[in-house]
Amino acid sequence: MLLIRCPYCEEERPELEFRNAGEAHIARPTNIAAESDDDFEKFFFIRANPKGVIYERWRHIHGCARFFNAVRDTVTDKFVMTYKAGEPKPTKLPGAAK
Amino acid sequence: MNAMFRISGAGRLSQAKTASFSFDDKSYVGIEGDTLASGLLANGVHLVGRSFKYHRPRGVLSAGAEEPNALVQIVRDDARKTPNVRATVQELYDGLTAHSQNRWPSLSFDVGAVNDIASPLFSAGFYYKTFMWPKSAWKSLYEPKIRAAAGLGVSPDKPDPDHYASRYAHCEVLVLGGGAAGIAAALAAAETGVRVILADEQAEFGGSLRFESGARIDGQDGYAWAQAAIARLKAMDNVRVLSRTTAFGYYAQNFVGLVERVSDHLKNPGHDLARERLWQVRAGRVVIATGAIERHMVFANNDRPGVMLASAARTYLNHYGVAVGRNVGVYTANDSAYAAAIDLKKAGVNIAAIIDLRDNPAGPVIDEARALGIEINFGRAVVSAGGKLRVSSMTVQPKHGGGGRTIPVDAILMSAGWTPSVHLFSQSRGKVAFNDETKRFVPGTYAQDCVSVGACNGTDGLDATVDEAYAAGAKAAKEAGGKAGKGARPKVDAGESWSRGMLGAAPGAGQGTTVKAFVDFQNDVTAKDIRQAVHEGMHSIEHVKRFTTNGMATDQGKTSNMHGLAIAAEELGKPIPQVGLTTFRAPYTPVTFGSIVGHARGALFDPTRRTATHGWAASQGAVFEDVGHWKRAWYFPKAGEDMHAAVNRECVTVRKVGGLFDASTLGKIEVVGPDAARFMELLYTNPWEKLETGRCRYGIMLREDGFIYDDGVVGRLAPDRFHVTTTTGGAPRVMNHMEDYLQTEFPHLNVWLTSITEQWAVIAVQGPSARKIIEPLVEGIDMSDEAMPHMSVREGKIYGVPTRLFRMSFTGERGFEVNVPADYGEAVWEALWAEGQKHGATAYGTETMHVLRAEKGYIIVGQDTDGTVTPNDAGLDWAVGKKKTDFVGIRGLTRPDLVAKGRKQLVGLKTKDPKIVLEEGAQIVADPKQPIPMKMIGHVTSSYWSENCGRSIALALVAGGRDRMGETLYVPMPNGTIEVEVTGMVFVDEKGERLNG
């Protein structure tokens, strides 16, 4: 069972308290009704599904109930870092040099 | 009286404390502290089972968890019959009853042994090749036969009466393995004051000190030192010492699963003790001290009872005081077997000969053996074991061939060397590295905060092991926050050291031979099978493993994997590391389902939710149905009524007079705040800003893709307060969906969401008499049609308690839903029930609720929709705000496929024969005469007998359904095709007059 750091509770909690909520940093268009079919497809259906570092949303559903973002490696399953919803996508990852 | 092979003065058990037991209905006497294996061996019993495939007689190979052969059934009573128990692990208790497995009619005469004679038929890949054709024979012929023949033991046929405990634990240092290395590491860590857990699978700590007679630490015998050290550790507040506890799985972030055998060793466990306890441990650092496992020699008939690992024979002697024979042969490729021969010889057992594959080994153990007068043969091989139910001889030849001789023996001790137990390290995702010099895989690259010490790390010698382990324990504790320890490293005065040995088939069983030289005893895999797999094209070790099943039995190849790998590598002409090692997976040893399940069984398996009126409904004889976690009253049969009769009566009574229904399970969410209406505008298709306070609206929630996600009636209690209802099953996901948008897409909105499902009990009162039933109990609410029209909500009091009173209808009748605080739910229900009785109203359940709403064409999300239905498909276009510029799903609704012609639309169906009730889920076709497979144009989503209509009614999703009104369609069923007519969805009161009736 993984330990996940909730950036709101500011502590590591067991995986059981959390739920994954899909890829992060996909903003809902402000004028969504005007989106072209292609743009809507990209926004709603297309996901990166990378092998390696993924940016994804999690919810501390059985804790503070907040949604937040996490950087995770899909190969090792290791969480690289977590940060609050609305914060920019991190450009430098801790331990990236290793 | 002591058993025949118990040597007086040998071993550590108190020989006065006897324990009687039975094996295959024969009684024996063992002593307390024995395992079943040592108890049997003390009585001269080596034959304990039949092998899986060939039904060959098998004996005890080992003295530990790696045992592949000695699997028995332990029977305590009718419900407690545990199959596949390793006799080498099962501790003896007075009265223990065990049976051999996989034999018929008896262990010494087994009809299935014909498989052994017919073994060419059963070679590698046998199952894959033989049972391929004809396919139809698999279910009827092959599978039942194989299952009957291949069973290992018998499953209990009664529920498990035992209970299983479960605990979470945290520590700075977790030490896995309680031999010299583990104890030294635990001592070093414990002295720093950090929390330490030390676990070992055996009943007694000490590991290989159980048999290493020469070990001396801190001036004591090695085993005695271990016991003293454990006593010291147990006395420390920061240390938890767990014996009989196996670490079976190493998971992410130093999360380790341990299972503790709490009471399997007790004569009368009683009901207070759990049978096993699962420990889920999160450790700062893990020290792996799991030791090494001795390998057998791979030669012809090496599976005969009496042929065993040298270290096992030594354990039986030095710990249990049991001699495994009277005239013992030894076959080895390293030094460690000499120590076994020496110990046995000193205990008075004749050593017939030591056969050593090596050409000219030298060293103190060899000198000592020679000095004791033991015959030693270098450069020779045992090419075959004689005997059937018990080994009777060994045939010895020079290893490069030549004349042989046969030496009578009653046991053969083997040692091909030692395999480091890297299982847990490997499970932690560490990468092993092959040491070419010592021919073994040892921990290479670490993936987690752990360290391997001692034999499992490829460290040879007791002194080096204790040195390494003590330092590692201290380092781990320091890294995890411990202070500097005050203790001193244990001083090793004397210890044994051995390494090397051989891998693969021994001479006489090598390339080109076809003898039965077993690599994997439990799955009956021979050296020849592995070579054959390579010849048939299996070039990866993972393929060889699956084709031969080598290492796939419950022992997970603890003794066989390295031999199998070496034989495959030799046949492929590749170095071992290039052929690779198979993956180590949890569990390390078999784990019971009970220990994983713990208390989560029966009533504790899943939560049960009951509404406030549950007790009342039960007292009225309601039949309940499960809806998610809820128990809901399904129908209320009167004496003599079946479900059909009860539902018909309830349906008619509601429309004629009235009825009470518990709707408390509906999800309820309060949406509050200055931006509540704006939020509702974004989450639902409907317009909300202009909904007046005190009015209700039926709302539809979509996903972003435009499909219906949920629905429900929403009441506006105040400009900034909405009381939202959801479907019963949808409540949690609707709440999650709302929170998701509020927190991440619309965080600028000032809104709070609160789940109030369990705060409000909801009593639906429906039917022409509904108002008359409620009115006498209500205070402060004008319930006249003018003051409180359909789809409105008022706050006031009912029966003296606060209420949110909704005027709404899910039946098409005049209706109310009385919300009261859940604690008052039952009292208000009973008060309403008393009023209802005066008018002849009925209580009704979920089945009648379904029929009544279907008569009105009201949909149920999840039944009439399936996640691919738009509001337009469901005939609910009117609920989508046409002037709105944004809501979740607005863009999805205009996707090309969602506006295309010919989409499936919800319609009504009437069977031509009104008595026929369609089956929900049944497929619909336009032309029943078309060839199969027919083109299916839709399916039935809801179907009921409607007593009010005097006929069956149904709802269905049909392609272009609304353009097919009046058309005849067909529902092909196994016993005939049913004709149906497409109709509107409303079967009762099309004009909706009864809402005010």
Ligand SMILES: [Zn+2]
């Ligand atoms: Zn949190």
